[in-house]
Amino acid sequence: MEAIILQILNGLDKGSAYALIALGLTLIFGTLGVVNFAHGALFMIGAFCAVTLSRILTLSYTVVDETKTDFLGNPAKVDVPYVYDLFGQATGDAIIDWAVPLSILFAIPVMMVIGFVMERGLIKHFYTRPHADQILVTFGLAIVLQEVIKYFYGANPIPTPAPQAFTGSFDFGAALGFDPNLIIYPYWRIIYFVFAAIIIGAVFAFLQFTTFGMVVRAGMADRETVGLLGINIDRRFTIMFGLAAAVAGLAGVMYTPINSPNYHMGMDFLVLSFVVVVVGGMGSLPGAVLAGFLLGILESFASMREVLAVLPGLNQIIIYLVAIIILLTRPRGLMGRKGVMEE
């Protein structure tokens, strides 16, 4: 029982990351009809926004400390962050400690701009091109983006911890009346889940309740007609691309304390996020979210040792197995529309 509750928690948490990435991917696909292989790279760049902000906050000048020596036996150089000078050491440390949450503010404009530039500069020209071309160009872009990040930040993962206040874990078990320590879950992962839920909710609300969203939804359903109505869909689609980039970026920022970011984290998520989107049904936002959580939960259950004892290796293939079963029983994924991406 405890084990099952725990894996459901895990599944929701994993699922929220999958759903967030798949959501952005579907937004782009649904509105612009573009298969964006660079979406994982946007997620990765989001994570590196957090790394960059924490680098900016810890920008330092060096002071030679005669009392210490470095590894070669020379007097040690000690880095003193500028924020110490600006705010004093205690406040400075607190600011550095809060780098990841602060990065949210930093990442939104950065990601929007990256999204706009990408759409105007490149993607725009590919709306009418075959999907194969879209795949190749966005895949090329993804490689370029990750190689650029690798050039500046190296290949090694970069630890980007959550603020001290959010370390440790919450004991659900004790709260629910089980023995303590049986069902614990880290605070930051709970925050991630809540954050993802808010973002997903906000995107849905935005599309559901604003005129802008209405037009975009109409455009998703039938682009030509909306165009005929004299509505400037293009500008709205640019904004949607920026929004999707921001969603991916925020997913990345918040993910950094969970796993240290590295330059290939986008590629690691790419295949998975496409599987999620397709299982959900190409172009369906609720489908993407549903599939994200479904696959997250199933993956968690498949990693239980009780399950693995019976079916060794199931954890290796569960995502793909589920994808195959769903696609064979439901031709267009969970909530896909007919005729989308079937040619």
Added chain:
Amino acid sequence: MLGLEKKDFQLLLVVAGLTLLAPFILNPFPESSGMAQFNAGYPDLMQRFVIFGIFAIGFNILFGLTGYLSFGHAAFLGVGSYGAIWMMKLISLNVIPAIFMGIVVAGIFALAVGFITLRRSGIYFSILTLAFAQMSYALAYSVLTPITGGETGLQIKSTDRPLLSNLEEGEIGRANLFGMDMRASFELNVGDWLFTFNAGYYIAAIAMLASFYLAIRIFRSPFGMMLRAIKSNQTRMSYTGLNPRPHTLAAFVISGMYAGLAGGLLVAMDTQVGPERMFWTASGEVVLMTILGGVGTLIGPVLGAGAIKYMENILSKINKDVLHQWFAFLPDGLEDFVITLIYPFIGKGWHLTLGILFMLVVIYLPGGLVEGGQRLARALRGKKASDEDGPKASTEPAE
């Protein structure tokens, strides 16, 4: 000739010429010049050019003709390789049965996978094939370790005693063709040039030419026409009384067998298999080769395969010291500056160059390298014919 139209026969002749003379063509620079770094005429890379050419030709039969984008084709290459190496480990070190085994195993696997995945089309098909390939990879890496060797893969060991061989005790078996070692080479020294004619390469090259010939025949045959008809209009296809699925399945299996042939040849040239051969990036690579060269064209996939393998093997080996050697003639400050500019794109930065190349090709040459060649040819012809007409870049898709 050979049942081909004149144009196709000429193309086949050109490809045959290029392939057979590859040891010369790929080694244009004298050994002692700085440019020798760009020589690609050594056996391993030449073998890879033609083997991955086969892989891409086969992939193009499926993707180029029917429009079904398989994202898991590397699985067939991998399975073919495993089939071939087991044949060598257990039965015979001769490459023929091993390659044959690779084709058969890959064909059977493709039949099974295709039977299931071809129930869907479009991206749903792509994801289904991807799922099968990723499952194959994951299982080969982990729980199937007893069969696949897991991470370290399979090699021929001194303890392997194939049935039809008479190895000495402790001797490690080698791939051969009726006694001819795949690594046997004939070297030709001409002045400062060294040309290597490798047995393995020529076997692979003959296989490639045969595959290429077969591909032309398939492209030009009514069967190829059926496949193009499937890509063009499946509705009309079924309302014309034709069942599209078995046609597509046949193309899928043929394409899988091409991959198996490539896998078997890889093992024949270099007797080892690792599971990464089936990872999704390897499947992606063949897609990129085909698109880069020109989807649906005959020669495109071969060119694309060559371009990517060349970058992977030549560009990645240029390091800072090599650059310093090249630009040693410049004044020190300028030399360092030039090297700083170039360095991110070569050596460990070769992925960056690859990414940029993909983007440039797809932006400016939607028809891939073949279209680039056609434009170039047109431009040259246009200049010769009349200057006022001028070469006008057109964007019509490459044939």
Added chain:
Amino acid sequence: MSKSNFTRRGLLKTSAVTGAGLALPTIFTAQSAHAFTNEPTGGTVTLGFNVPQTGPYADEGADELRAYQLAVEHLNGGGDGGMMNTFSSKALQGNGILGKKVEFVTGDTQTKSDAARASAKSMIEKDGAIMITGGSSSGVAVAVQALCQEAGVIFMAGLTHSNDTTGKDRKANGFRHFFNSYMSGAALAPVLAGAYGKDRKAYHLTADYNWGYTTEEAVKASTEAMGWETVAAVKTPLTQTDFSSYIAPVLQSGADTLVLNHYGGNMVNSLTNAVQFGLRDKQVNGKDFQIIVPLYSRLMAKGAGANVKGIFGSTNWHWSLTDEGSKAFVKSFGTKYGFPPSQAAHTTYVQTLLYADAVERAGSFAPCAVAEALEDYEFDGLGNGKTLYRGADHQCFKDVLVVKGKENPSSEFDLLEIVEVTPVEQVMYQPDHPQMGGAEASLGSCNNGA
């Protein structure tokens, strides 16, 4: 700058020139013209440095490459000579190898065995490399080692920790200086028993591939021999990035120790996740919960950040060692590059020196002669104390470092502290040990090539 380490086929520099202009075709199977593959006939000798330059281990590969360049510089008489000065053998003169200037070529393994072999083959076939070295994973090491065996060149393994490299997949032409899973287990167990007691319940998370299996087996065997109980061992996919669903159930199992048989990105993520779950703040069976990482590296520790604090593991070498060899190496590496070398850099530097020294002592580049010179060779002064290159399996035997994540690091490199140097006797095993492939494992016979 006019430094030139660029190389091309050694034989051409001399032999081809004689035929220049004559365009005389010469046919030879290498046997008639050469005694062994890529025999250097000119004034230079080419080594092939095959390291990951793209992919997740690119930083480790870059550090290996730095060490190789340093080694080449030292062999050719440049720099301060580094560990050549502290090396027990004095065969190396600083005039290259056997008087031939050392040049090198580099390649990218991509941490894939196919790519690694392609790269190594191009070094052998195109660049005329006489020895291949490098790598940052066991899959690559085993694949390239087998290739070198076939091609008839020497392979000096880089960072490879799996038992298989010198166990069931050992080859006569391949040599490993780095330690292995068995040694990690054997070195860690007593230290762990001392620190955490002999009554522990361990929970293993194991990367689901060969290296993971051998490491789990080794750590299990040696800790169980100390009295620990293994509660469960769960395999995790190599491609896993989020380990929460594997870590969450650990406490429910009643285990009080978590062993992470992970390396690289897997290890960084699983350790980060485990610390996130607050496992180390918990008490189980009245004991503090502990986490163990059998194989540590500084680059990984850097990736995991503060999460490594207080966590035990083992390592092949660490820059804070104070023997003369290590000090000399750190000084010369640190002066050149501005930061201390990693264990990957150390092992690759040492391998290059050992190879060069063996050639000098053998008086020949012929792989079989070099192998003979390396087999059962005892040396000292290369940072690990007295070391034996055992002839039976081509594995180095030396002291093993047990380290712990440092609580108060003084710099970004100062992440690990040495807890104990486990003497070599304790990590010694028989060449036919069951974990090493048993009696069946054999080197085969050395191969001089075509």
Added chain:
Amino acid sequence: MGILEVKDVGKRFGGLQALSDVNLSVKENSVHAIIGPNGAGKSTLLNCLVGKLIPDTGSVMFDGQSVLGRTPHEINQMGISRVFQTPEIFGELTVMENMMIPCFAKRDGAFSLQAIANMFSEKDVVERAESMLEDMNMADKRHMHAASMSRGDKRRLEIGMCLAQEPRLLLLDEPTAGMARADTNNTIDLLKQISDERDITIAIIEHDMHVVFSLAQRITVLAQGTPLVEDDPENIKGHPKVREAYLGETA
């Protein structure tokens, strides 16, 4: 007994009863038109005949055999060809290739490995396709890409492709929809010619009364998913029920 017998066919989509109690009998070698206002269920009925939809109730017999549960290509192989509202042809293929494909289908069947082997003997197919192109007056366009032709030519090609299979029943779904008057008249002439010269039954769904009354020998009027009347053209013209159905719609 007609060549096509539809008995009590009903089809429901969710809450919408698209067809109910449809009975229809098409006489061999006649031209039978099915007319009705928009939403009368004409297309649904057609889709039930060719295997795209499976009716919930009733039966559809072609030449004494049931077509229900068969796939479109099986039904086609039984001898029913369909012309679509917007021409469905192989746009990327040449006109000649378009014509060859039905010839192969006729000769080799839906698919078999034998058929693939047969494909390499194409001489008779080429001859047949060429004569078919002659018949359709399209021989001069044989090397054109089908997609680059005018709509009228595409229609002509599609009809030719259907005829190449020598079907016993040709189904046409508003073959003149969206055509200019001149093209429409050409199509009428073509269909007349086909009906006169060949042993073929034609069932046509049409909106354009000019077309219907120029061609049909028998007419079924469909309204709200049920047949209202089935009669000869002259009786249909003034039929009160028909007026009601159409006027009710247009008023």
